[in-house]
Amino acid sequence: MSDMAAEYKAPNNLKTGLIAFGDEIKKLIVIGIIVPLLMMLPSIYMQTRWVKYDKIIDKQVTEEYSSDPFSDLTEEEMDFINEMENGSILYELKIGVSFAVFILWGALIVLTVGNLIKSFFGTQAEMTLGVPCKKTILFVGKFVSTMIVMGIAFFLFEIQTNLMEYGVKFRNGGFYKIIDSYGKEGDSLIKLIRSYEPAEFGGFVFPFMMVMVIWLGLAFLMALIGKLQKHYSSALVAVIIVIATILVLFVSVATLYYGDTYNSLLLMLVAPVLLFVADLLMVRDYDRVSS
């Protein structure tokens, strides 16, 4: 720095980073939180049906294989139980909601990835990065806010899927699925036998990790393109960059795959952590992708 450098107060990076974080949340809140919340409505309706089912069963069953389970049931109640136990209830609604969740899932991924590329590495980079704040902090703000929204959205989708498929009851300090069509031997499907198994809401972890890896991986590749535009004439630098990229991406995909296979959260975390650190190193000396 020259001797004539003016004395400037460093900008408040944390404050600006938090503002950017809040802006990002605001940008994604409708599609990432409000719409998934609204999509819970059909499953809440389904739960009211399961509550009704549970009440009817409670009237009848005290233990398995009761000798005459139908004795006190009205025809309407029998129809209702039959419908619930055969899984045919509101089939179209289930299919429709599943399809909508699938579409929303895709839209969220496309939106967040597109937003990352445009606003951080592409046409809107000047607007995002022209603010008085360290680029690494802006990147962390964008990543954390996006992942919070995605995490909430995926968790809501997971709950929603479970609530559409099963009756869920809170008992023994946890959530349990009501298993409806237990023991289907004999002519009648209506067994009036109810049992429970722990409800798992962990099915969103792998897709969430995958989205994190896609997001961070694309950020890594975009940052890399910026670097390569500057350095590709140097064979050594280019070779090092390409080998490093292959290694990072290979380790990311492999750990994610084995993490899922062996149900190991620790192994699944290797890829996002590795890519996150690689991204921060790249973004620290940011080179905008030039068209």
Add this chain to the structure above:
Amino acid sequence: MSDLLSISNLTRTYGNKKVLDGLDLKIGTGKIVGLLAPNGEGKTTLFRLMAGLLTKNDGEILIDGQEPSEITNSYVSFLPDHYVLGGFHSIRGAMKHMKKYFSDFDEAKALSLMKRLKFAPNQRLASLSKGQKEQVQLILFLSRKAKLFLLDEPLAAVDPATRDFIVQTILSSFGEDNTVIISTHVVLDIELILDEIVMLKNGKVHLQGEADELRSKYGMTINDIFKEEFRFVEGGSENE
């Protein structure tokens, strides 16, 4: 007077191509500077380096004594050569963004300029034409009380009538304690407001001087000097 911008031996490559090749440039405060060069001579690269969006291969850039960083972002206003407000729904949204991130953003000035061009704050950005969008963008970036304005091709996408407005807006943002650097091909419309001219060629400063001095030295307008210096020769790229 000390230099607001001091660049020495600046080099930046894209692969094998040295876009800037040991460029030296000093610019003082209180000037409107025209950065003139044909396409591909490194104007945008130079602006992006000054704005901290690219890293250099070699050399030094100091803006009021500071290397480009988040610190210089607080007193440098960089208007890129393309539309960057796509992430906002309305003009008001974009203004809020500017106000939130830049303490030197003058909202009253922005509103007044918007009004003069008959833009309403609630107007949706998507409903504006390409030229109108660029006008809004220019107003937002010029409504900062920055020390250094970097305007990359601000006149490229606008009609001649609006060019006059833009020139007036640039003048209204200019004061003794700041500097405006404008890159443009549309030299004729802007040359009368330029105090200083910098022409880039082959990655270096090819010509630099006070606009009046250059006019009297060459006996022609800056526009004609530009045409003369970068005259396209059939069979070759340009006049050497």
